[in-house]
Amino acid sequence: MQQVGVPAVCAAVVVLLAGCGAPDEPAAAPPSGPAVAALTGLPAGARVDYQLGGPYPPAAGVAGVVRDRTAAPAAGVWSACYVNAFQTQPGTTEWPADLLLHAAGGDLVEDPDWPGEFLVDVSTPAQRDRALDVVGPWLDACAAAGFTAVEPDNLDSWTRSDGLLDTDDAAAMARALTDRAHAAGLAIGQKNAPELTGAGLGFDYAVAEDCGRYDECTGYTAAYGTVLDVEYTDEGFSAACAVPGLSVQRRDLDVTLPGDPAYVAAWCPER
Template identity: 50%
Template sequence: MRRRRGAARAPLVAGAAAVLLLAGCVAGAEGVAESPVGEFPGGERPDYQLGGPYPPAEDVGIVVRDHREAPEQGRYNVCYLNAFQVDDDGEGHWADALLLLADGAPVIDPDWNEPLLDTSDAGTREKIADVVGAWIDGCAEAGFDAVEFDNLDSYLRSGGALTAEDNLALAGDLVARAHGRGLAAGQKNSAELTKRARSLGFDFAVTEECQHYDECGAFTDAYGASVIEIEYADQPQANLAEACSERGDTISIVRRDRELLPAGAEGHVAQWC
C-alpha cells in the first residue's frame, strides 16, 4: 500500500552484488543465505489489511497488518513496517538528524508526502536500525511470524543523495534483527533489487502490481513460491485473471482496493484466484 506507482522506476539491475552473509546464517545455494526461520507458506491465500484489520475469510492463510495492529490467531501473520521513510503518524520516533536533507529541508516522497530517512552514513543507519529494530521486537512479542519492510526503493526518490547500496546495507541489518527474533523477513517491491536483496537473507517478497507492470518474474526467479502478489482494483480485472493463470497454483495472489479498506466498508474489494 505504501508504495503506490507513479514515482520513477529503475530498470532491472543486471549485475550481481557481492554476497553478504548475515550473522547466524550460512551461505546456501547460488549465494542465498539460508534462513534460520520457518518456511514461508507460499501459495496460501493472502489478505493485505493495511487499511485496517478485520476478520479474514475462512480460507485465507496469510494476513498482513500494520505493526500497530494485533496478528490474527491461526494464520501466518506478516507485520508491516515503513522502514526507509517516515509515515504520517511516525514523526515522533525520528530525530531530525536521521532525515535526509537537501538545502536544509527534508527530502519528501511526493506520492505519500513522507520524509526520507538518511541511509547514506553507517552511523545514521545504525540509529535508524535501532528504531525499526524496536518495532521488529514488538512484532515478535505480539506473535507475528514475519515482517515486511517497505520503501526499500526510497533511494530512487532521493535526488541522487542515496544509493541502492545504502538501502541494502540498512536492509541487511534489519533482516538480521528479524531473524534474531525468529521472524521471516520480506522484501517489498523493488524488482530491480531482488537478486541482491535475496542474497542478504530476505525470505519472501511482497509485490504490488507486478502483473500490471510485467515484473513478476523478477520476484519468482529470486523467491520461488515465497511471493505475495497484490493487484489493485483500479487496474483492469484482467490483471488478476492473467496472474492466476500464470502463477495462481504457485504463489499467493490477491486483488484489493487501492485504499485497502476493511471488509464492510464501501469500496472494499478482496478477490482471489
C-alpha cells in the same frame, strides 16, 4: 507503500522454500535458520489478506494476513507484520528530524505519491545504525506479539530521493534489517525493488505490489520460491493471476476495511 523475465516458478506464497532454477539447472538452496520455521505451514497457493487499513477476521479460505505492526497477529493463521522501515508514517513523530533526508535547500524529501511520508536518511553507516535503533525494536515487538514474519516497506525509497540515496545505501540497510529480523526469529520479506532481487540481502521471500501491472512478477519468482503479490488494478490482477506459483490478491489502494464503499478484496479464482 509503493510500488524483468525468467522461466517458470516453483512455489507459491509463504510456503515452498526451495528456490527456483532454470531447466537443467539445480535449484537454489533453501533458506535456513529461524526463517524456515517461520515460513512453513501454508499450503501452496494459500490466500493471504493484505489488512493494512485495519485488522478484521480473515475470510473463509484465508490462510495468512499482513497487518500493521500496531495490530495483533490473526489467531490461527500465518501473520506478517508491516513496518515502514525506510520512510515515515504520516503523523508519526518517532523519527528524529536529523535522521530524515534533507534536500540541498534544507527541505525534507517527501514521497511524491504519499504526502506525509518522508524518506529516512540511510546514506552513511552511522545513519543506518541510528535507523536500526528505531526500527529494530519494532521488529522485536512484532516477534514478541506473535507475528511470524515482517515486511519492511519502502526498500525502493532511493528511487524517490533525487539522487541523494542509491542502491548501495538501500542494500546496506536491508542487510541490517534482515540480520535483526532473523535474530528475533522472524522471516523477512523483500518489499518491491525488483532491481535488488538476487542481491544476497538475506530476505526469505518477496512481497510485490502491482508486479502484474508492470510486468515484473517473474523478476521476483526467479529469485524467490515464495512471492506474495498485491494488485491495485483489474488489469494487473488478471496478468498476475496468469503467473504460475504466485500468490495474488486484488485490493483497493487504500486497503480499506470491509464495509467501506471502496473496499476490494479478491483472489485468483482458480486458486
